[in-house]
Amino acid sequence: MGMSDDDFALPPCPRCASEYTYESGPLLTCSMCGHEWAVEETPASAGEQTDEPEVRDAVGNVLTDGDSVVLVKSVKIAGGGGGTVKAGTKVPGIRLIADRGDGHDIDAKVPGLGRLKLKSSVVKRS
Numbered sequence: 001m002g003m004s005d006d007d008f009a010l011p012p013c014p015r016c017a018s019e020y021t022y023e024s025g026p027l028l029t030c031s032m033c034g035h036e037w038a039v040e041e042t043p044a045s046a047g048e049q050t051d052e053p054e055v056r057d058a059v060g061n062v063l064t065d066g067d068s069v070v071l072v073k074s075v076k077i078a079g080g081g082g083g084t085v086k087a088g089t090k091v092p093g094i095r096l097i098a099d100r101g102d103g104h105d106i107d108a109k110v111p112g113l114g115r116l117k118l119k120s121s122v123v124k125r126s
Contacts, residue, residue: 010022010023010028011028013030013032013033013035014035014037015030015033015035016030016032016033016035018030018031018032018033020032024036026038026039027039055096055105055106055120056120057069057120057121057123057124057125058072058120058121058122058123058124059124061124061125063094063096063106063120063123063125064096065094065095065096066093066094066095067093067094067125068090068091068092068093068094068125068126069090069091069094069106069108069118069123069124069125069126070088070089070090070091070123070124070126071085071086071087071088071089071091071118071122071123072087072122072123072124073087073122074086074087075118075122077113077116083113085110085113085116089110089111090111090126091108091109091110091111091118091123092109093108093109094106094107094108094118094123095107095108097117103119103121104117104118104119105119105120106118106119106120106123
């Protein structure tokens with residue numbers, strides 16, 4: 001029993017779907033469009049990858065856009081007259097945003113106060 005060419009078949013290019021691919025060190029390269037990718041980045045796994053990391057609440061639950069959350073501790077509001085959002089306040093319909101280094105990764109409309117940016121570490125999914 002010999003090995004056929006199918007046993008060594010390389011995956012097609014994920015960019016142009018060409019079957020003319022070859023190994024170039026740790027990468028695969030398409031000879032038609034020049035695209036290079038790692039072997040792990042086959043089209044099946046490439047669809048699962050996201051640029052955004054998953055956001056977790058204070059107890060470790062994964063948050064998604066549209067979730068309702070409850071504050072687990074009181075939060076002081078900086079600027080705009082100040083104030084405090086008390087622990088236990090329910091915030092419906094959150095929107096996840098990119099963390100710009102300050103830890104605020106949730107955009108929410110808090111009832112009675114308006115739009116605020118919150119940290120996922122002070123909320124839990126309800």
